[in-house]
Amino acid sequence: xxxxxxxxxxxxxxxxxxxxxxxxxxxxxxxxxxxxxxxxxxxxxxxxxxxxxxxxxxxxxxxxxxxxxxxxxxxxxxxxxxxxxxxxxxxxxxxxxxxxxxxxxxxxxxxxxxxxxxxxxxxxxxxxxxxxxxxxxxxxxxxxxxxxxxxxxxxxxxxxxxxxxxxxxxxxxxxxxxxxxxxxxxxxxxxxxxxxxxxxxxxxxxxxxxxxxxxxxxxxxxxxxxxxxxxxxxxxxxxxxxxxxxxxxxxxxxxxxxxxxxxxxxxxxxxxxxxxxxxxxxxxxxxxxxxxxxxxxxxxxxxxxxxxxxxxxxxxxxxxxxxxxxxxxxxxxxxxxxxxxxxxxxxxxxxxxxxxxxxxxxxxxxxxxxxxxxxxxxxxxxxxxxxxxxxxxxxxxxxxxxxxxxxxxxxxxxxxxxxxxxxxxxxxxxxxxxxxxxxxxxxxxxxxxxxxxxxxxxxxxxxxxxxxxxxxxxxxxxxxxxxxxxxxxxxxxxxxxxxxxxxxxxxxxxxxxxxxxxxxxxxxxxxxxxxxxxxxxxxxxxxxxxxxxxxxxxxxxxxxxxxxxxxxxxxxxxxxxxxxxxxxxxxxxxxxxxxxxxxxxxxxxxxxxxxxxxxxxxxxxxxxxxxxxxxxxxxxxxxxxxxxxxxxxxxxxxxxxxxxxxxxxxxxxxxxxxxxxxxxxxxxxxxxxxxxxxxxxxxxxxxxxxxxxxxxxxxxxxxxxxxxxxxxxxxxxxxxxxxxxxxxxxxxxxxxxxxxxxxxxxxxxxxxxxxxxxxxxxxxxxxxxxxxxxxxxxxxxxxxxxxxxxxxxxxxxxxxxxxxxxxxxxxxxxxxxxxxxxxxxxxxxxxxxxxxxxxxxxxxxxxxxxxxxx
Numbered sequence: 001x002x003x004x005x006x007x008x009x010x011x012x013x014x015x016x017x018x019x020x021x022x023x024x025x026x027x028x029x030x031x032x033x034x035x036x037x038x039x040x041x042x043x044x045x046x047x048x049x050x051x052x053x054x055x056x057x058x059x060x061x062x063x064x065x066x067x068x069x070x071x072x073x074x075x076x077x078x079x080x081x082x083x084x085x086x087x088x089x090x091x092x093x094x095x096x097x098x099x100x101x102x103x104x105x106x107x108x109x110x111x112x113x114x115x116x117x118x119x120x121x122x123x124x125x126x127x128x129x130x131x132x133x134x135x136x137x138x139x140x141x142x143x144x145x146x147x148x149x150x151x152x153x154x155x156x157x158x159x160x161x162x163x164x165x166x167x168x169x170x171x172x173x174x175x176x177x178x179x180x181x182x183x184x185x186x187x188x189x190x191x192x193x194x195x196x197x198x199x200x201x202x203x204x205x206x207x208x209x210x211x212x213x214x215x216x217x218x219x220x221x222x223x224x225x226x227x228x229x230x231x232x233x234x235x236x237x238x239x240x241x242x243x244x245x246x247x248x249x250x251x252x253x254x255x256x257x258x259x260x261x262x263x264x265x266x267x268x269x270x271x272x273x274x275x276x277x278x279x280x281x282x283x284x285x286x287x288x289x290x291x292x293x294x295x296x297x298x299x300x301x302x303x304x305x306x307x308x309x310x311x312x313x314x315x316x317x318x319x320x321x322x323x324x325x326x327x328x329x330x331x332x333x334x335x336x337x338x339x340x341x342x343x344x345x346x347x348x349x350x351x352x353x354x355x356x357x358x359x360x361x362x363x364x365x366x367x368x369x370x371x372x373x374x375x376x377x378x379x380x381x382x383x384x385x386x387x388x389x390x391x392x393x394x395x396x397x398x399x400x401x402x403x404x405x406x407x408x409x410x411x412x413x414x415x416x417x418x419x420x421x422x423x424x425x426x427x428x429x430x431x432x433x434x435x436x437x438x439x440x441x442x443x444x445x446x447x448x449x450x451x452x453x454x455x456x457x458x459x460x461x462x463x464x465x466x467x468x469x470x471x472x473x474x475x476x477x478x479x480x481x482x483x484x485x486x487x488x489x490x491x492x493x494x495x496x497x498x499x500x501x502x503x504x505x506x507x508x509x510x511x512x513x514x515x516x517x518x519x520x521x522x523x524x525x526x527x528x529x530x531x532x533x534x535x536x537x538x539x540x541x542x543x544x545x546x547x548x549x550x551x552x553x554x555x556x557x558x559x560x561x562x563x564x565x566x567x568x569x570x571x572x573x574x575x576x577x578x579x580x581x582x583x584x585x586x587x588x589x590x591x592x593x594x595x596x597x598x599x600x601x602x603x604x605x606x607x608x609x610x611x612x613x614x615x616x617x618x619x620x621x622x623x624x625x626x627x628x629x630x631x632x633x634x635x636x637x638x639x640x641x642x643x644x645x646x647x648x649x650x651x652x653x654x655x656x657x658x659x660x661x662x663x664x665x666x667x668x669x670x671x672x673x674x675x676x677x678x679x680x681x682x683x684x685x686x687x688x689x690x691x692x693x694x695x696x697x698x699x700x701x702x703x704x705x706x707x708x709x710x711x712x713x714x715x716x717x718x719x720x721x722x723x724x725x726x727x728x729x730x731x732x733x734x735x736x737x738x739x740x741x742x743x744x745x746x747x748x749x750x751x752x753x754x755x756x757x758x759x760x761x762x763x764x765x766x767x768x769x770x771x772x773x774x775x776x777x778x779x780x781x782x783x784x785x786x787x788x789x790x791x792x793x794x795x796x797x798x799x800x801x802x803x804x805x806x807x808x809x810x811x812x813x814x815x816x817x818x819x820x821x822x823x824x825x826x827x828x829x830x831x832x833x834x835x836x837x838x839x840x841x842x843x844x845x846x847x848x849x850x851x852x853x854x855x856x857x858x859x860x861x862x863x864x865x866x867x868x869x870x
Contacts, residue, residue, distance in 0.1 A: 009284055009316040011088050013068040014052055016060045021198055030058050033182030041161040045186035047327055048225020051163045052135055065130035067091040076142040078109055079393050093126045099561050103568035109393055116151035132158045138165040190222030204231035215246045232264045275302050280333035281345050284324045292352035293345050343369040350374055372406030383416050387486055392420045411449035422459055448487050451479025455494035458501055466501040473498035489515050505725050509538035529572045536576035543726030545763040549580045571600035575613035582616045585766035591620055615656055615691055622660055634660055655692030662698050670699045697735050710739050730756045730765055734772050737779055754783045761787035769794055775852055816843050818869045821860045
């Protein structure tokens with residue numbers, strides 16, 4: 001919302017006239033609803049029945065807090081609706097909505113469940129009861145908004161008044177049964193004979209005899225708009241002419257309205273008719289706006305005259321500066337407009353609104369006039385501010401609206417569109433926009449367009465183009481350096497990703513850290529938390545788990561609301577926290593953070609950022625026995641990203657599923673994947689390639705392709721040492737140890753494990769060892785003297801459950817191993833487990849193979865040492 005004053009006109013209850021007709025019977029019904037603590041009040045009737053006047057008059061006489069929101073068709077945008085809702089409740093509590101405001105700053109609309117939960121939580125903190133009024137709720141047809149209000153009413157909420165032309169699609173049955181709702185309809189709102197008499201006397205100084213009163217009552221049926229139109233039509237007529245005029249009426253309200261309004265307009269001065277004709281497209285207006293649109297210099301004077309004459313004009317503020325026409329009246333006036341005249345008036349209104357700071361209203365008028373150039377210019381003026389605030393939903397909506405009426409694409413707007421789409425994870429669509437930027441770039445002299453088109457390279461090139469991506473990203477940064485700060489940060493992010501793709505981890509971390517710190521200082525919250533996501537992962541890759549975790553914890557501590565809860569946007573940081581806890585084998589805490597972090601990403605609409613959160617959650621679920629759930633998530637992600645333009649992401653989620661198959665011992669399925677996909681990994685890999693690379697190495701080891709695995713690991717080791725990627729180096733060393741052991745070179749294997757322990761122990765990388773299985777743990781135990789405390793943690797009794805489920809031994813095999821330890825023979829085992837002796841032998845051979853032993857005593861000894869059996 002760009003100008004608070006214009007926003008306030010929607011939050012202002014229409015003024016109650018001094019000569020207002022107090023409707024005692026209806027007020028009493030409404031009072032009874034308050035006394036019965038009804039949650040919802042519905043005032044539903046067609047146009048012109050005095051719904052708004054009734055509620056505003058009722059509230060003005062109550063000693064009760066209330067707040068008001070007048071709606072229009074543009075409020076079907078959930079973001080706009082919620083923004084107005086926050087603003088109106090802040091009339092009661094100025095601190096209301098900080099958590100929701102942060103939630104709504106996300107690029108993608110959060111789910112209804114999430115928003116309603118936070119809304120209910122904040123409403124609980126509003127101490128004093130109040131009434132919330134939605135006027136003209138019939139314009140709302142958005143399912144999201146309706147569901148949100150339904151959920152709020154089902155939980156805790158203020159008393160809600162809905163003024164509407166039709167009953168909203170809420171489930172009212174339970175409230176009716178429980179007597180928690182007050183309902184007034186058109187029958188209730190019809191004026192009685194006494195009220196009709198008072199109405200004409202007070203507003204038009206007309207006193208009717210009984211005969212005339214009966215005619216008026218019969219023809220208007222107590223319809224307030226019809227009565228007002230009638231008064232305007234006959235106030236200057238002689239009594240006989242007025243009676244004759246009224247007797248001629250018949251038909252429905254729409255017909256009467258058209259007829260009477262035509263009569264009303266005919267009786268107006270020419271200047272008034274011209275004014276009405278030229279201002280009827282305005283949603284709301286003041287004297288200055290009307291002068292700009294009509295060219296009539298004394299517009300303020302005309303507005304005051306319209307108000308004095310009761311000509312369907314409604315004041316919107318206490319100072320009587322802003323007004324709107326009664327909906328029925330404006331609809332009637334617009335029927336006589338042709339499209340050219342309507343467009344001309346909208347263009348003039350748009351220009352005035354823009355010059356006076358009402359950007360959103362200016363855009364709405366420009367779109368209504370189908371003025372693509374003006375609309376595009378307005379969006380360009382506002383785009384930077386929206387992007388910096390993270391209001392990408394609004395920005396994308398504006399960009400799409402402009403695109404619908406403007407044939408020629410504008411480079412700077414397409415830059416915004418591309419980056420909005422990238423952040424929200426719409427990578428395929430973003431790539432299409434980026435491709436179109438190439439053509440715009442060639443003919444553009446704007447360094448920002450050229451720079452951002454080039455900076456987008458890391459997001460659209462596949463693995464074979466990593467060097468070109470880096471070159472283009474560096475060139476892109478040179479174009480936007482010293483230009484707008486936002487584009488500079490965007491280019492830094494792109495360059496960070498390009499360096500990551502090329503294995504330059506330290507440089508990548510430094511670039512993302514620069515964005516994180518700059519965004520923190522400037523208050524660009526969504527850039528702050530998303531850049532921290534990358535910083536934490538790169539630090540972990542460099543073996544700095546504790547530093548990464550401390551940075552995340554400081555950020556979470558800072559991004560809390562007044563109640564001490566983490567802001568919704570801050571929960572993005574839960575993903576790296578969950579990963580860092582998983583690496584330290586703190587699985588229970590890790591699961592909580594990973595699940596909540598992933599849920600936040602889904603609600604806030606951010607991209608998966610490589611899917612690392614999902615990767616670690618899947619491994620965690622498998623490790624703690626939830627294998628079916630782990631496979632389900634992995635398969636769903638693989639299927640979703642199967643046809644992604646970003647090939648790297650497709651491979652990532654394929655590898656995740658293969659990682660599970662490896663742990664299941666399904667070597668055949670993994671071999672099939674390697675063969676069919678033809679997948680290979682070079683020694684240089686970005687952040688999203690690291691885990692799939694290690695899956696690939698494990699697959700080679702499982703296939704006994706040891707020499708290839710050895711060569712690949714040697715190349716990798718050289719690179720990661722050079723780049724200081726010591727966290728990644730730990731896994732390289734562990735896998736190298738397994739290869740050496742399988743090649744019969746145990747002494748060399750132990751050297752690798754010893755260095756891995758030395759690097760892992762200070763940072764607590766326990767899970768790296770456990771995840772490689774029993775064979776690796778056996779080697780680790782042989783170098784216990786390197787870090788006794790760290791090694792002992794790997795073999796603590798409480799890790800038994802985790803370890804067993806991570807290993808290749810199945811439940812039946814563990815049962816048989818326990819019976820072997822108890823001294824039972826093969827025949828005795830077969831009898832006890834109701835299997836054949838041959839089956840028992842087959843299981844025992846599998847146990848020997850998996851534990852790397854060839855005798856019963858060796859199997860029992862090793863199983864006890866590894867806490868597989870007691």
